[in-house]
Amino acid sequence: MSIKSSFQSVMAATGLHNRSWFPALAVGVSLLKSLFIGAYHSTDFEVHRNWLAVTYSLPVSRWYHENTSEWTLDYPPLFAWFEFGLSQVAQHFDGNMLLVENLNYSSPSTVLFQRLSVIITDLVFMYATRECCRCVQDQKGSQDILNQPPFILAVLLLWNFGLLIVDHIHFQYNGFLFGFLLLSVAKHLQSQHLQGALLFSILLNLKHIYLYVAPAYGVYLLRSYCFTQDHTDGSIRWSSFSLVRLLALGGIVASVCALSFGPFIIMGQLPQVLSRLFPFKRGLCHAYWAPNVWALYNVLDKGLATLGESPPPSSVTWSLRRSFPEPAVASIWRRPRGARGFLRCLLLCALGSFLFGWHVHEKAILIAILPLSFLAVESREDAGIFLVLTTTGHYSLFPLLFTPPEFLIKVVLMLLFTIYSVTALRKLHRPLEVMYLLGLVSVAIACEVVFPLSPWQQKLPFLPLLVTSVYCSVGVCYSFLHLYITLLRQHKKPKQP
Amino acid sequence: MPTWSLVSICVLLCIVVRWGVSLNSYSGAGKPPMFGDYEAQRHWQEVTYNLPPQEWYFNTTDNDLNYWGLDYPPLTAYHSWICAYIAKTINPDWVELHKSRGYESPSHKLFMRATVLVADLLIYIPAVVLYCLYLTDGSSKKKVSTLLCFLLYPGLILIDYGHFQYNGVSQGFALWGVLALGLGWDVSGSMAFSLALNYKQMELYHALPFFCYLLGKCVKLGLMGKGLFLLVRIAVTVLVTFALCWLPFLSDPHQALQVVRRIFPVARGLFEDKVANAWCSLNTLIKIRSILSSESQLQFSFACTLLAVLPSSIRLLIKPNFWQFKLALVNSSLAFFLFSYQVHEKSILLAALPACLLLNDLPLVVIWFLQASTFSMLPLFLKDGLLAPYTVTSLAFLLLSIYLLSALEHCSEEELRLGAYRKLFFCLPKMDLACIVRWKFYVSVAAMAGLSIVSVVLVPPPHLPDLFPVLVSATAFLHFLGTFIYFNVVQFSRPLSKKSQKKNN
Structure with a gap:
């Protein structure tokens, strides 16, 4: 009852009647995305075309066995069904893209269809953004829309630089997937935990990379949903455990997984599906170096190469990745600080696995950046971390677009987003952070402009990538530690009455 | 948020849009033997780089004027020459005499697109920013909104970054002229406008109001x-500017x-082709070109243009203030577009520029006109393969400008300056004129959208191959004629009182 009334007061405070700016922002960014239809696209374009063809022209039993193309289906079954749904529309654009043997097929109507499918499925993301904006309090007293946290949040999410270039130039469906993640976060913020859990289990069955943040979900739901009451000091009251709630949660998660994996279990293909989902054959670092601890390690390794050092086995990275979020997860178990504490924990899980994970994509940084936008518009301290993390994280995405015509687009979009976030949040106070970001600018100029003209270009072609990933990993590590400290410090503070 | 950040966000956004459009095709891409305007500009670089200025405008063995001969004033030639120098250092093949004809490659396209953007960044965009910040009324948010709409006008973007031309340079110089006149620096203003005239002779459309x-x-x-x-100071400035621009050609009267x-x-x-002006539209009813000799066509069109441009010019001469000046710019350029001799469809951009100056004052009518002007160039865009950017930028401009300038809310009879119509047609029954205007706007936008879709989707009947271009140009002509009459009436009606202007802001 009290939750409901406080939620209603939030709704009233945010002034939902005056939201005409939201469609304007959404339509504006959609039109901008449509301008990039003819731009460069990576091999991911062919990956998804192949999946369209596989799901359209083969029976379900062949989906995870098909290997004509090197880009085999390696997402969970719900995503395959999503591609199946898309392929039903695709046949009206160009039937030839749905032939499995038509490798690297990219007719204009194929490009148009695939690009439009990303733009249109982004509607999920837009809806999720809208729901998130409803959970943010309006600033009292300020009449200017531009200074209202919901507006800032909407811009930070809808016009996110990373999503724009990864989805709409490089080509992927992250917007659609993040829509589910943000929607589920928003549902938790609105205290609709079952819906949140449902959305998250759907998300896990769309793309399993979100397993990174599953610990936060598991612990939070168990602690704050299955236990209905706390002691006055915030510690757990074991007697308040609600079996009904646990069963409801379990039922939702189990039924979504059953729906997704059930058919494959019945067909006896589960091992095959899992071997596609978790290929442990790839290397520690991805082709581009994600700015994480292993980038720092690699530099060290290159230096120690003469001493015969070898990279750590995957078991080490697994244990590291699993052990790092533990204090965070434990902290929300001991004293849950509502949905915002959960969000912070989710961020730490995402960042932790990004920093210590095995075979990490630089794109995975978006899992941390997007939810952090939410905290950034609400608190001063988080805004500072957000600025450091987004700037470094987004800059580390630069190598994704390496074709000359797209150079200007990535630079200008990045500037656009950075200038907006810095002036809208106005929270960059620490001189160290300012110095670091200015340093990033000089690194960028050195790597993108000076280096290609210098004589080292031939001798050390990997140097810019190396410098960039090392410099960025420092920023990401800093944000991670800073976020961790804020979480633990809050933990130590005496509870406010 | 501080104004500087809003302005820089707008400018960056418009750069991204421009560059996004420039990823598309250009005129005459892969169409030998004549190609299109892209090849014309490249050819001018080739000619200006390899030949002495005395040969630029003459037909010689090295300079075939029938193949995209230079037909713009000297400043354009100098610009080509500078571009050619840069091109030479990057790749000499791009400007090699004779051999580079029809040269096309992705990197060359990138270079050419970049030259347009650099010119825009140096000349056009700063002028727009300064104009919107210093010469429009209202809060800083309102100024920034106007700036964004101004910079996102799709016609200019599509022609410069899609079709390929350097209209931003001549329009930018003209805008610098307007800006200087608005700030009271008459001498520098006349110099900037002389530069515009020396870049593109079409700027004569704007010359009468300046004069x-x-x-x-x-x-x-x-x-x-x-x-x-x-x-005297203005006259000397203009003469000196012209003399400097024409310096290499003045030694010999034959040259000049x-x-x-x-x-x-x-x-x-x-x-x-099909131009949305009076002659081409009249041509669908009466075949003027077969009735009149080309000599009398010239005289007739000159007389009509003069007649159309006189009222607004005389009004401006009597009341030389900035408001009248802006209106006269629209009226004069529209009169030239509608009635003068040898008009291109792209010349509507010259009327669009002064219309953009009025975005803040008369949002609905100006947005309507700008949309129609973009629409009038549809056949050209379809020929160049620019359908996608045309759709995207037109939609973006229409929705954003109506939203940002709240065009549909600010349209009472007074704000639309419709009072004069009441006086002219006093027998008019008691109707809400503003409401009628709004409905006309909806109907016209629907008609433009419908015609755009029809031109793309349907195949014209075999005995009428030009059906859709003619329909497009006739529709656009009606819009332009309506806008021309409307702006003339506004120019002759009394300006809004200070009080009601304040109320609007």
Whole structure:
């Protein structure tokens, strides 16, 4: 009852009647995305075309066995069904893209269809953004829309630089997937935990990379949903455990997984599906170096190469990745600080696995950046971390677009987003952070402009990538530690009455 | 948020949009033997780099004027020459004499697109930013909104970054002229406008208002004192600017005459292709070109243009203030577009520029006109393969400008300056004129959208191959004629009182 009334007061405070700016922002960014239809696209374009063809022209039993193309289906079954749904529309654009043997097929109507499918499925993301904006309090007293946290949040999410270039130039469906993640976060913020859990289990069955943040979900739901009451000091009251709630949660998660994996279990293909989902054959670092601890390690390794050092086995990275979020997860178990504490924990899980994970994509940084936008518009301290993390994280995405015509687009979009976030949040106070970001600018100029003209270009072609990933990993590590400290410090503070 | 960040966000956004459009095709891509405007600009670089200025405008063995001969004033030629120098250092093949004809490659396209963007960044965009910040009324948010709409006008973006031309340069110089006149720096303004004229002769569309405004101002100051002094200073500035631009061609009167002959090709006929002006539209009913000799066509069109442009010019001469000046710019350029000799469909951009100046004052009508002007170039865009950017930028401009300038809310009869119509047609029954205007706007947008879709989707009947281009140009002509009459009426009606203007802001 009290939750409901406080939620209603939030709704009233945010002034939902005056939201005409939201469609304007959404339509504006959609039109901008449509301008990039003819731009460069990576091999991911062919990956998804192949999946369209596989799901359209083969029976379900062949989906995870098909290997004509090197880009085999390696997402969970719900995503395959999503591609199946898309392929039903695709046949009206160009039937030839749905032939499995038509490798690297990219007719204009194929490009148009695939690009439009990303733009249109982004509607999920837009809806999720809208729901998130409803959970943010309006600033009292300020009449200017531009200074209202919901507006800032909407811009930070809808016009996110990373999503724009990864989805709409490089080509992927992250917007659609993040829509589910943000929607589920928003549902938790609105205290609709079952819906949140449902959305998250759907998300896990769309793309399993979100397993990174599953610990936060598991612990939070168990602690704050299955236990209905706390002691006055915030510690757990074991007697308040609600079996009904646990069963409801379990039922939702189990039924979504059953729906997704059930058919494959019945067909006896589960091992095959899992071997596609978790290929442990790839290397520690991805082709581009994600700015994480292993980038720092690699530099060290290159230096120690003469001493015969070898990279750590995957078991080490697994244990590291699993052990790092533990204090965070434990902290929300001991004293849950509502949905915002959960969000912070989710961020730490995402960042932790990004920093210590095995075979990490630089794109995975978006899992941390997007939810952090939410905290950034609400608190001063988080805004500072957000600025450091987004700037470094987004800059580390630069190598994704390496074709000359797209150079200007990535630079200008990045500037656009950075200038907006810095002036809208106005929270960059620490001189160290300012110095670091200015340093990033000089690194960028050195790597993108000076280096290609210098004589080292031939001798050390990997140097810019190396410098960039090392410099960025420092920023990401800093944000991670800073976020961790804020979480633990809050933990130590005496509870406010 | 501080204004500087809003302005820089707008500018960056418009750069991204421009560059996004430039990823698309250009005119004459892969269409030998003549290609299109892209090849024309490249060819000018080739000619200006390899030949001495004395040969630029002459037909020689090294300079075949029938193959995209230089037919713009000297400043364009100098610009090509500078671009050619940069091109030479990057890749000499791009400007090699004779051998580089029809040269096309992705990196060359990138270079050419970049030259347009650099010119825009240096000339056009700063002028727009300064104009919107210093010469429009309202809060800083309102100014920034106007700036964004101004910079996102799709017609100019599509022609410069899609089709390929350097209209941003001449329009930018003209805008610098307007800006300087608005700030009271008449001498620098006339210099900027002279540069515009020396870049593209089409800027003559704007010349009469500049002339009348400055002359009117001098007369007002008193032709025997300060006014005369100002007039002399302006005249000297203009003459010196022209002389400097024409310096290599002044040594020999024969040279200068040849340049003039190249710039004003009278022999090319009353109109080409399908233009949304009076002659082409009249041509669907009466075949003027077969009735009149080309000599009398020229005289007839000259007389009509003069008649159309006189009222607004005389009004400006009598009342030389900035508001009248802006209106006269629209009226004069529209009159030239509608009635003058040898008009291109792209020349509507010259009317669009002064219309953009009025975005803040008369949002609905201006947005409507700008949309129609983009629409009028649809056949050209379809020919160049620019359908996608046309759709995206037009939609973006329409929705954003109506939203940002709240065009549909600010349209009472008073704000639309419709009072004069009440006086003209006093027998008019008691109707809400503003409401009628709004409905006309909806219907016209629907018609433009419908015609755009029809031109793309349907195949014209075999005996009428030009059906859709003619329909497009006729529709656009009606819009332009309506806008022309409307702006003339506004120019002759009394300006809004200060009080009601404040209320609007």
